[in-house]
Amino acid sequence: MLKDDIIRELEENKGVPLSGQYLADKYSVSRNAVWKTINQLKKSGYDIVSGHNSGYYLAEENDIISEQGISVALPEKDKDLRVKVYDVIDSTNNEAKRLMISEDIDRMLLVANQQTGGRGRLGRSFYSPADSGIYMSLIYRVPGGVRNPMMITMAAAVAVVRAIEKLTDIKPGIKWVNDIFVGDKKVCGILTEAVTDLETGMAERIVVGIGINVRKEDFPAELTNIASSLRVEDVTRNRIIAEVTHNLLELFDAFDAASFMPEYISHNIVVGKRVGYERTVKNAGIDGSVKTGTEYEKAVGVVKEVCDDGSLLVADDDGIEDRIFTGEIKMGRNA
């Protein structure tokens, strides 16, 4: 489609004027067709500059998410990744799972400008307004499968942290398990879902869903104290999406916890903090032996360590140590 070709030309030549004649010749269409398409793109929000006789170009600050814009920003080795961009969708994780039912996809990136049913962990919703955030899901077939999807989530947190540190001056932190914080507020959440082979218990394909607040300044009342955004002006969402995706693929393709756990641990903001958590109830049997049940109870304690296997070591107020492998911790006033 001419529209897609012109978006690609503009993304590849950001800031460089392309004449209507050049585009018309290249795609064997009339100059009028080029002009009409440029006008349509402008109407749909593209920040296209058109000077007298100087041609058309995309302003540096243009921030429309597009397949072409992401692909241009991806390094050469990742350019063949299938990418699909939606203006509005219920949830990119939902769409990924729908696609996986009808197609045998090895890897694919789905991105939305807005989600109407964005999902967070533990059944919560994820606030996903238009034009200011990144809502992306990577479908990835894990060669040989993965037994512990939590490690995937931790690698994803490192992928996001690396991207933020490369593209901005921000120093992000990780709140165990997978929230990215700037200061004391959350700017990014990660929801990893797996399609598990019931016989082997291995996750064969995973969907890593990442939501990043990039430019939003005013959050709904219930989120103002807990959520914030990167508030960067000079980096496009396409660029951030491409960097996060590249990092994810690099970490997943050569999956080795040793290559990211030190970074995961050193970025954690939970060590030394007082947190609320849930632990398994340990019942004393009649014979005095300790039986560990599947019941949970609430506890409060101080985090001593994020361990190499991704678990959290917490000491409660009586000095009893607990190792937490899943779930969530509450920090600060919520502990």
Ligand code: BTN
């Ligand atoms: C959390 O903070 O609890 C996880 C939030 C994950 C949000 C992302 S946005 C893209 C993908 N689609 C969803 O519906 N959720 C994830």
